[in-house]
Amino acid sequence: MRRIAILAGLSVLAGCVSGPDHVPPEMPLPAKFNEGSAKADGDVSTVAWWTAYRDTRLNGLVTEGLSENLSIQQSLERINAAAGNVTVAGAGALPSLTVGADHTLNGSMGERRSTIGATNTTGASASVGWLLDLFGQYRRSKESAQATLDAAYSTADVAKLTYLQDLVNSYINARYYQERIALSRANLKSRQETYELTKFQLDAGAASRLDVVQAEGLVQSTQAEIPGLETNFRVAAHHIATLLGKPAGSMVAELQRGGSQPVFRAGIVSGVPADLIRNRPDIRVAERNLAAATANIGVAMARLYPTISLSGSIAPSFVNPAGSRGGSLTNWSFGPTLTLPIFDGGSLRAGVDIAKSDAKTQYLVWKQTVLQAVEEVENALSAVRRDAQTVAALRAQVKTTQETLDLSTASYKDGASSLLDVLDAQRQVSLAQASLAAAVQQMATDYVALNVAIGGGYNPGGNTAPAKPVAAKASTAKAG
Structure with missing residues (x-):
C-alpha cells in the first residue's frame, strides 16, 4: 500500500507545471486606419503586390532573390538550429541509457620477454537515469524552445519582407536615375x-559675348550633373546584384538596357x-518571444522545488586468468536521489524575478511593435493617397514650362526677347522634369512602404513554407 501511495503521489506531482501559462496579448486598436477602409484583409502574405508595376524584369528579380538572397538563407538555417534546441530542451525529462563494453589483457614481462600470468578481462556496463520532472522544468523549457522555433519561422518571414522592400526600392532607384540621365542628355x-x-547670332551681331558665355555655362553645368547620376545608377545596380547573391558588377549591363520608371497600377x-x-511577421516574432519568456518563468520557479532522479547501473565482468578457471562478477545499483535547495543566497528567487521582468519587457516590446506597425501603415497611406496629386501637378508643370521654352526660343530667334528668357525657361524645364x-x-x-507595412508578399503564391500561426489578436481590452 505504501508503494502504491508513493507512486500515486509522484503521478500527481508529475502533473504539476510551475509558472503561468502564456495568454496571447491584447491591446486596444482603432476599427480602421484614418485614411483606410473598414474592410479587413485576408492573408496578404501571398499577394505579389510588386506585379502592380507591370514590370516583368522586376518580377523576375523578385522571384530569383527569394531563393538566392543570403540574408533569407541565413534566417532559414536559424530555423534548423531552433528546431534542434526543441529536442535538446525536451531531452532532459526523458530517461537516458548509456551502454559500454571493454576487453583487456593484463600480464607481466620477464627477462626473456615471455608472458607470465596473463589475464583476460571482459566487461560491459549499462547505466540508466531519469530525472522526474515533477514541477515541469523541462516541460516549460521545451515550451520556451518551441516558442523560439515559432519566432525563427517568423524571423525568416521578416527577412523575406526586408528583402522585398530593399530590392524593389533599389530597382525603383535604378530606373529613376536612368530617367534622370535621359532627361539630362x-x-x-x-x-x-x-x-x-x-x-x-554673335557672328551676325545680334548677340553679345555675355550671351554666349551664359549659354556655354548652362551646357557645362548639364554636362557636370550626368556623371553623378550615372554613379548613382551603378550603385543601385550593384546593390541589386548583392541582394541576388551575385557579384556587384554583374547586373549593370542588364539594367543599362533601360526601362521606364515603375508606376503602380x-x-x-x-x-x-x-x-x-x-x-x-515582426509582430508574431514579438509575441512568440513573449511566449518563450513566459515559459522561462516556469523554468525558474521549478528550480525552487526539490528534484528526484532515479538512477541505476549494471556492470558484469568475466575474468579468465592464465592457467586457472575463469570467473564472473556483476555489480549493480539502483536508487532514487533527492536534491533539495535550502540556502542559495537568494539566487534562485532572483532568477524568478529576472524571468518575470524579462516577460514584462517582451510584452512591452510586443505592444511597441504593434503601435509602430500601425504608425507605418498610417504614414504610408497618407503618402500614397497624395502622391498621385503631386505627380499630376508636376506633369502639368512640365507641359507648361516646355511651352514657355518653345515660345521663348521662337521669340529669341525673331529678336523679340533676350537670351536670358530662353536660358531661364530651359532651367525651369529641367527643374520641372527632375x-x-x-x-x-x-x-x-510609398506603394512599397504601404505593402511592406501591412505585411504583404513574403509568401507569394503560398509556395514557400508558411510560418506557424500565432493566436495573438487585438481587442478593446488592455492586457495585464
Missing part, C-alpha cells in the same frame, strides 16, 4: 543647340489595424 542637346544659335489596400497582428521624376520615384516607393 536631352536637356544637354537642347542647350547645345541654344549655345550654337547664340554663337551664330492597382488599388490601395490597407485592411484594418487588427489585421497587422496576423499578417506582420521634380516629376522624383515624384514618380516617391510614389513608387
Whole structure:
C-alpha cells in the first residue's frame, strides 16, 4: 500500500507545471486606419503586390532573390538550429541509457620477454537515469524552445519582407536615375543647340559675348550633373546584384538596357489595424518571444522545488586468468536521489524575478511593435493617397514650362526677347522634369512602404513554407 501511495503521489506531482501559462496579448486598436477602409484583409502574405508595376524584369528579380538572397538563407538555417534546441530542451525529462563494453589483457614481462600470468578481462556496463520532472522544468523549457522555433519561422518571414522592400526600392532607384540621365542628355542637346544659335547670332551681331558665355555655362553645368547620376545608377545596380547573391558588377549591363520608371497600377489596400497582428511577421516574432519568456518563468520557479532522479547501473565482468578457471562478477545499483535547495543566497528567487521582468519587457516590446506597425501603415497611406496629386501637378508643370521654352526660343530667334528668357525657361524645364521624376520615384516607393507595412508578399503564391500561426489578436481590452 505504501508503494502504491508513493507512486500515486509522484503521478500527481508529475502533473504539476510551475509558472503561468502564456495568454496571447491584447491591446486596444482603432476599427480602421484614418485614411483606410473598414474592410479587413485576408492573408496578404501571398499577394505579389510588386506585379502592380507591370514590370516583368522586376518580377523576375523578385522571384530569383527569394531563393538566392543570403540574408533569407541565413534566417532559414536559424530555423534548423531552433528546431534542434526543441529536442535538446525536451531531452532532459526523458530517461537516458548509456551502454559500454571493454576487453583487456593484463600480464607481466620477464627477462626473456615471455608472458607470465596473463589475464583476460571482459566487461560491459549499462547505466540508466531519469530525472522526474515533477514541477515541469523541462516541460516549460521545451515550451520556451518551441516558442523560439515559432519566432525563427517568423524571423525568416521578416527577412523575406526586408528583402522585398530593399530590392524593389533599389530597382525603383535604378530606373529613376536612368530617367534622370535621359532627361539630362536631352536637356544637354537642347542647350547645345541654344549655345550654337547664340554663337551664330554673335557672328551676325545680334548677340553679345555675355550671351554666349551664359549659354556655354548652362551646357557645362548639364554636362557636370550626368556623371553623378550615372554613379548613382551603378550603385543601385550593384546593390541589386548583392541582394541576388551575385557579384556587384554583374547586373549593370542588364539594367543599362533601360526601362521606364515603375508606376503602380492597382488599388490601395490597407485592411484594418487588427489585421497587422496576423499578417506582420515582426509582430508574431514579438509575441512568440513573449511566449518563450513566459515559459522561462516556469523554468525558474521549478528550480525552487526539490528534484528526484532515479538512477541505476549494471556492470558484469568475466575474468579468465592464465592457467586457472575463469570467473564472473556483476555489480549493480539502483536508487532514487533527492536534491533539495535550502540556502542559495537568494539566487534562485532572483532568477524568478529576472524571468518575470524579462516577460514584462517582451510584452512591452510586443505592444511597441504593434503601435509602430500601425504608425507605418498610417504614414504610408497618407503618402500614397497624395502622391498621385503631386505627380499630376508636376506633369502639368512640365507641359507648361516646355511651352514657355518653345515660345521663348521662337521669340529669341525673331529678336523679340533676350537670351536670358530662353536660358531661364530651359532651367525651369529641367527643374520641372527632375521634380516629376522624383515624384514618380516617391510614389513608387510609398506603394512599397504601404505593402511592406501591412505585411504583404513574403509568401507569394503560398509556395514557400508558411510560418506557424500565432493566436495573438487585438481587442478593446488592455492586457495585464
